[in-house]
Amino acid sequence: xxxxxxxxxxxxxxxxxxxxxxxxxxxxxxxxxxxxxxxxxxxxxxxxxxxxxxxxxxxxxxxxxxxxxxxxxxxxxxxxxxxxxxxxxxxxxxxxxxxxxxxxxxxxxxxxxxxx
Amino acid sequence: xxxxxxxxxxxxxxxxxxxxxxxxxxxxxxxxxxxxxxxxxxxxxxxxxxxxxxxxxxxxxxxxxxxxxxxxxxxxxxxxxxxxxxxxxxxxxxxxxxxxxxxxxxxxxx
Numbered sequence: 419x420x421x422x423x424x425x426x427x428x429x430x431x432x433x434x435x436x437x438x439x440x441x442x443x444x445x446x447x448x449x450x451x452x453x454x455x456x457x458x459x460x461x462x463x464x465x466x467x468x469x470x471x472x473x474x475x476x477x478x479x480x481x482x483x484x485x486x487x488x489x490x491x492x493x494x495x496x497x498x499x500x501x502x503x504x505x506x507x508x509x510x511x512x513x514x515x516x517x518x519x520x521x522x523x524x525x526x527x528x529x530x531x532x533x534x
Numbered sequence: 535x536x537x538x539x540x541x542x543x544x545x546x547x548x549x550x551x552x553x554x555x556x557x558x559x560x561x562x563x564x565x566x567x568x569x570x571x572x573x574x575x576x577x578x579x580x581x582x583x584x585x586x587x588x589x590x591x592x593x594x595x596x597x598x599x600x601x602x603x604x605x606x607x608x609x610x611x612x613x614x615x616x617x618x619x620x621x622x623x624x625x626x627x628x629x630x631x632x633x634x635x636x637x638x639x640x641x642x643x644x
Contacts, residue, residue: 462638520590522581
């Protein structure tokens with residue numbers, strides 16, 4: 419059974435930093451492209467970033483490029499999202515998402531609130 | 535603002551069929567495979583369709599996908615109350631070097 423645990427969300431002031439973590443078990447983690455997807459309150463899905471299986475390629479949505487960094491540790495079956503210079507508009511539920519078609523898994527989501 | 539456009543909502547009676555369109559461009563839908571995701575209220579999204587028209591194990595054949603040019607369509611037949619959810623299309627955009635989701639469609643069973 420696949421289990422996914424996300425952590426690291428919380429309340430942070432504008433300009434602050436947070437590091438999100440996502441740990442998966444019950445699968446071969448190193449097979450998966452890993453994504454971070456966010457959903458602002460009452461809004462749709464927005465892809466944030468992803469990282470290739472071996473970490474050699476990383477991509478970001480324009481609004482976070484230069485502020486967020488995605489990384490992974492296949493030995494720990496984990497992916498991370500370091501978020502710096504946070505803005506009010508970064509407030510959202512952040513999901514980790516693993517993709518290796520047709521296999522696909524999502525975390526439960528972790529809420530990030532940026533507010534003074 | 536998403537580059538993939540979906541209707542905000544569709545509705546039908548139980549047992550009926552609905553279709554959800556996803557309109558894009560040559561840099562996204564016209565250039566790569568489309569996936570569809572279902573998000574039930576208060577839960578994480580779930581993959582329904584991948585590679586335009588394939589269903590993962592466990593997804594009933596009431597759900598179908600198709601693609602033509604720069605548009606894709608999700609069909610749901612035999613509509614059930616449990617199908618009430620938000621549905622999103624998604625694909626890679628080669629111009630943006632980014633994955634893009636559609637604007638999302640809420641399905642209501644009347």
